[in-house]
Amino acid sequence: MNAATTGGDLDLRVAVIGGGLAGLAAATVLAERGAEVVLLEREPVLGGRLAAWPTKLATGETVRMERGFHAFFRHYANVRALLRRVDPELRRLVPLEDYPLLGPDGARESFSGLPTTTPWNVAEIVRRSPHFRLKDLARVDVGQALAMLTFDREATYARFDRATAKDYLDSLRFPEEARRMLFDVFAHSFFNPEEEMSAAELLMMFHFYFTGNPEGLVFDVLDDSFSTSFLDPLAAYLGGLGAEVRTGTAAARVTREGGELHVHLAREGRPLVVDALVLALPVPALKALHAASPALADPAFDLRVGRLDVTRPFAVWRLWLDRPLDPGREPFVGTTGLGRLDNVSLYHLFEAESRAWAARHGGSVVELHAYGVVGEPSDDALRAELLAGLHAIYPEARGAGVLDERWLVRRDCPAFAPGSDALRPTVATPWPDVALAGDLVRLPFPSALMERAVASGFLAANQLLALRGRAGEAVPTVPTRGLLAPARYWPPTRWVRSA
Numbered sequence: 001m002n003a004a005t006t007g008g009d010l011d012l013r014v015a016v017i018g019g020g021l022a023g024l025a026a027a028t029v030l031a032e033r034g035a036e037v038v039l040l041e042r043e044p045v046l047g048g049r050l051a052a053w054p055t056k057l058a059t060g061e062t063v064r065m066e067r068g069f070h071a072f073f074r075h076y077a078n079v080r081a082l083l084r085r086v087d088p089e090l091r092r093l094v095p096l097e098d099y100p101l102l103g104p105d106g107a108r109e110s111f112s113g114l115p116t117t118t119p120w121n122v123a124e125i126v127r128r129s130p131h132f133r134l135k136d137l138a139r140v141d142v143g144q145a146l147a148m149l150t151f152d153r154e155a156t157y158a159r160f161d162r163a164t165a166k167d168y169l170d171s172l173r174f175p176e177e178a179r180r181m182l183f184d185v186f187a188h189s190f191f192n193p194e195e196e197m198s199a200a201e202l203l204m205m206f207h208f209y210f211t212g213n214p215e216g217l218v219f220d221v222l223d224d225s226f227s228t229s230f231l232d233p234l235a236a237y238l239g240g241l242g243a244e245v246r247t248g249t250a251a252a253r254v255t256r257e258g259g260e261l262h263v264h265l266a267r268e269g270r271p272l273v274v275d276a277l278v279l280a281l282p283v284p285a286l287k288a289l290h291a292a293s294p295a296l297a298d299p300a301f302d303l304r305v306g307r308l309d310v311t312r313p314f315a316v317w318r319l320w321l322d323r324p325l326d327p328g329r330e331p332f333v334g335t336t337g338l339g340r341l342d343n344v345s346l347y348h349l350f351e352a353e354s355r356a357w358a359a360r361h362g363g364s365v366v367e368l369h370a371y372g373v374v375g376e377p378s379d380d381a382l383r384a385e386l387l388a389g390l391h392a393i394y395p396e397a398r399g400a401g402v403l404d405e406r407w408l409v410r411r412d413c414p415a416f417a418p419g420s421d422a423l424r425p426t427v428a429t430p431w432p433d434v435a436l437a438g439d440l441v442r443l444p445f446p447s448a449l450m451e452r453a454v455a456s457g458f459l460a461a462n463q464l465l466a467l468r469g470r471a472g473e474a475v476p477t478v479p480t481r482g483l484l485a486p487a488r489y490w491p492p493t494r495w496v497r498s499a
């Protein structure tokens with residue numbers, strides 16, 4: 001390897017391309033087991049969609065801006081395992097006890113205090129929801145609704161992957177208001193508009209986040225910026241293991257010379273020479289690297305990568321306001337029926353840096369998100385819509401002055417279109433020495449977003465470690481099947497994949 005690297009004892013040189021959570025997870029497991037690891041990240045900072053970077057505010061302070069609020073759900077066992085590398089007691093996670101959903105005219109649903117077992121959690125949501133009446137229940141298509149309790153990786157995708165999430169939700173015949181409050185926000189949280197999302201993927205999400213999740217739909221947040229609480233310590237941990245972390249370094253092309261893989265860098269003449277590769281890239285970058293790389297050409301793999309796509313853009317707007325909001329406002333709320341506004345986070349209520357800023361200025365730090373934005377609105381139109389939503393739920397924000405703001409619109413989250421499951425790429429590729437990771441990959445068990453990124457990163461590392469006969473990382477999951485999945489699948493199991 002022509003980069004100064006590790007003192008690994010495994011005789012396995014690996015380039016991990018992409019320094020988001022998936023790449024970081026893979027690099028961690030590989031370096032811990034003695035592989036020589038070089039982690040290549042195109043941007044100046046690690047983290048990908050979880051990245052945080054310094055930015056100077058008009059009020060004089062340098063703070064960290066991020067790609068947006070992230071919820072660390074309690075059942076994210078693999079994310080927690082990664083975080084434990086640098087925070088063994090998980091002290092940096094702050095519990096948020098409720099995850100309310102707010103709608104127009106004071107409409108509200110809450111997911112706190114629910115029983116932790118299915119079907120009692122589902123029954124309690126229906127019982128206490130003001131949006132369900134007994135006569136409404138009689139109209140619900142019970143057969144369709146049961147699909148939420150009978151998740152099975154093969155059967156659910158075979159039956160529902162070609163349908164859209166919208167068609168599935170419509171078919172339930174829930175009262176309109178209940179559908180909006182209970183399901184629309186949920187469906188939107190995966191960045192895919194329900195008209196363009198696979199119903200099977202949505203059912204997997206129900207299972208993963210709710211009916212198959214004994215921890216309940218509540219989550220924690222990091223106590224400070226992602227870089228302070230997680231990414232900087234993890235980079236230091238990797239450095240301590242001898243891994244080389246190269247930010248600001250993009251991979252441009254991969255070739256195979258004899259038994260070795262050559263990773264050609266965008267701005268350097270000499271390639272990195274390695275035994276194995278982890279590709280932990282977002283959809284556009286994976287497609288670009290694949291198209292430029294003779295070593296990654298294979299008809300079946302070409303088809304799978306070619307089918308990947310990004311979903312609609314998302315927008316993140318962080319506002320540093322000159323006044324506090326009313327006491328008792330929640331740190332995070334999902335919203336529905338308020339235009340394209342999907343959620344509101346009050347950073348000064350949980351993030352140390354924002355709390356200090358708010359205390360200094362007598363203000364507040366508010367972040368507004370819109371996911372799966374359809375209709376290509378102009379930035380001004382979208383901002384007006386988000387602000388109107390904020391004012392509808394928190395009227396005291398109306399007269400607030402904006403001391404500074406950051407506005408991001410990006411389009412790099414994976415699409416989960418109807419019919420996309422069968423050809424979605426997996427961690428394994430046609431080559432045993434090349435593994436894929438990221439929240440875009442097809443996993444054999446329920447998982448999503450950050451947890452999917454980390455679980456796939458661990459699995460990618462395990463695949464490469466197996467080349468040298470070395471055991472990998474255990475990868476726990478929620479129960480893989482729904483409570484009422486057909487009897488032949490009984491009982492639901494918690495998989496642990498150690499390699």
Ligand SMILES: Cc1cc2nc3c(=O)[nH]c(=O)nc-3n(C[C@H](O)[C@H](O)[C@H](O)COP(=O)(O)OP(=O)(O)OC[C@H]3O[C@@H](n4cnc5c(N)ncnc54)[C@H](O)[C@@H]3O)c2cc1C
Nearest residue numbers: 018020021022042048049068070071251285438439449450
């Ligand atoms: C606004 C927002 C809110 C979210 N909220 C949540 C949440 O609450 N809970 C949750 O679980 N998930 C959430 N997510 C999703 C979560 O961020 C992602 O699932 C996860 O971070 C994906 O990680 P990844 O490693 O797969 O991909 P990425 O984070 O995209 O990492 C890929 C990396 O590859 C790098 N790269 C690209 N090209 C090259 C190249 N040629 N060479 C080298 N490096 C390259 C990129 O710069 C990037 O760092 C949210 C996402 C967004 C955008």
